[in-house]
Amino acid sequence: MTKIVVTGLGAFSPLGTNATDSWNAVLDGESGARSLKYEWVEKYQIPVTFAATVPAPTSDFLERQEIKRLDPSSQFALIAAREAFADAGSPEVVPERLGVDWATGIGGVWTLLDAWDTLREKGPRRVLPMTVPMLMPNGPAAAIEMSLGARAFARTVVSACASSTESIANAYEHLTSGLADIVIAGGSEAAVHPLPMASFAAMQALSKRNDDPAAASRPYDSGRDGFVLGEGAAAIVLETEEHAKARGAKIYAYLVGGAVTSDSYHITAPDPEGSAAARAMKAAVENAGFALSDVAHVNAHATSTPVGDVAEVKALRRIFGDHLDSIPVTATKSATGHLLGGAGAIEAIFTVKALQERVIPPTINLDAQDPEVTLDVVTEPRKLPEGDLLAISNSFGFGGHNAVVAFQSA
Template sequence: MQPTDVVVTGIGAITPLGADVPTTWTALLGGASGIRGDVLADAEAHGLGGVVAGTMTVDPAALLPPVEAKRLDRSQQAAAVAAAEAWSDAGGPDPDPERLAVAIGTGIGGVRTLLREDDVLEASGARRVSPRTVPMLMANGPAALISISYGARAGVYTPVSACSSGAEAIALGARLIRSGEADVVIAGGTEAAIAPITVAGFAQTRALSGHTSDPASASRPFAADRDGFVLGEGAAVLVLESAEHALARGARIRAVLAGAGISADAHHMTAPAPDGSGQIAAMRKALAQARLDPSEIGHVNAHATGTPVGDAAEALAIHAVFGRATVTAPKAAIGHLFGAAGAVEAAIAVLSVENGVIPPTRNLAQAGVDPAIDLDVVTERREGAQRAVLSNSFGFGGQNVSLVVTAAP
């Protein structure tokens, strides 16, 4: 291991499968589903019918001091919970504040606060709007909160790149360490945007799954009968350190963030490039930085949201880089967490290489894998050493991020 290597010393998460990393991981390996029905009480009033989504198993506000929780948007609460677990898991590092940075991505920010306070404005007038509205709705709120909480003065960053935000924040964190700007970075993503407006907006684009009669089976990545994604919410945070810093303090190294690749399709606001060139470039950049051959990747944690076009395009891109690769798709169990998705799945990649197991992909038993997708999709947990895992996150706007995680030496 080189002193400039970037290592993962702590992970934290709150997801539709659990309020922390151990419960989330156990549920994922067990084939559980975090997708629930009728998650919006006012759905019918907005003409939405029954809405299924991956809501957090525990209200993050219940895990924080009441006064603090009241001052935070739900996305900020989730980030605070995940960061606290990650920091504790890392052994409570005590870095120089001038060498500690934060990078927390989000796709939408505090939209629930914005909607709620707009309702207050319309119903009761300007004087009834909360003075905390702006700090609660601003996209950089979660990153700023964590910076303040842990005294991080090396910089606070907020990548806002749709579904790739969390993965981009982790890639940025690694870049800050490799450039010598920080020794430790708290990096990840958060999202809590399940609301009538987001559901309606995605429904109008025909992006959401129509398999709502059985919520647990609604999210069907790579399935022959997939028809759209399922909304999710939550957060995940990784504590990244230079290997030199981690080894000097005797930290437990959970994995190595060996490579990160970022590219842009420059093609369409919502559709991926038909030839997969952007996604292929991101994966190849990540492999090159990690100095790995495609054959050395144990499996790919696919972005795979369950849309007909998106899954097919990613499958072609993966095949172009790896051939008939082994893949898994956690969104079948947790839904699509937007800005938090890449961070949650990076944490899953860390756990995969650490434990030597590939999590299963749900909801393929009935229709099976789409015959047009020439990949080895894991449907039951698969044991075996995972020296390296590549995790994909692709966002609207054609923003592509691939991360390579390798096992700790």
């Protein structure tokens, strides 16, 4: 069977402008959440005044013309994808054998709403002709494939907060089925905008700790009161082991499987019993030829919402049983906030790096663990043992979307 390897990593996240800085920051227990300085926070009286925003302007990395013609979600994607491709050694590959599997949860919301304001205030002639290409959810995938010359395919997943994990699962299938030799997979989101923030706040989904943003994202803590909205992008370069070894590429880890299921339960709430989420975890592991007892680490979805965190615990307990007590679990959204469609991709990078460096990043802000969270939650960097290790990364999204990917140490 064709084996799939990870050969490149890239990130533009609330914790850093590249994958290395993001990884070091999450290991150090830093938070990417910060108070928002935008005038629209006060103008619209947004009840939540903080988010996990990227730490530098995209103008530090992109040409002026690229910024002008790309929505922020595409700008973030291009920065992360270029870094990942360079990290993989900028491999020479036949364009028809290079693909893109990308994802977003919301897409070009800044472009869409700015254009609507322009139309209302200045009329149709002032609406930019590039508005539709910029707001399209497939805009990030298109920007990446044109920048890197990928002609095998450029596909886009839009499945809320499960999006980029699903894109990685799709990339695994596309590589094992022979559709490409290399795939750039990942996701991006740029939704720190007054409308999404107002909507999330109205549904009581966001934390209201305006006085202490860095401590607001607190998965599994008894005092958690909602998630922290994040933005950014993350990308991983995946290729067949044969192709990677033929060009002498470094290998971070193996991507050994992925699975997608759906709850068919509720548009925003997870199935409280976690049955479909459990099926996704089980399938990702067993379809890869491993036993559930082989799993040595879980990077949980764990958004810091009262209902969602417990539902995932029930799903984990449903399939792992007593073995769950010996699996160290981490919730890195405590540091990054929730990148929505980009969340699974940055968490995939953290899972890969945990396997490569044999250390699990901590869950921060866990002061009093919820009694319903019957997990071994990692709160300080913890060493992983030597030998072959298997880890999974979970993502679940509005609409009942569940996606899980499994990585093996190289």
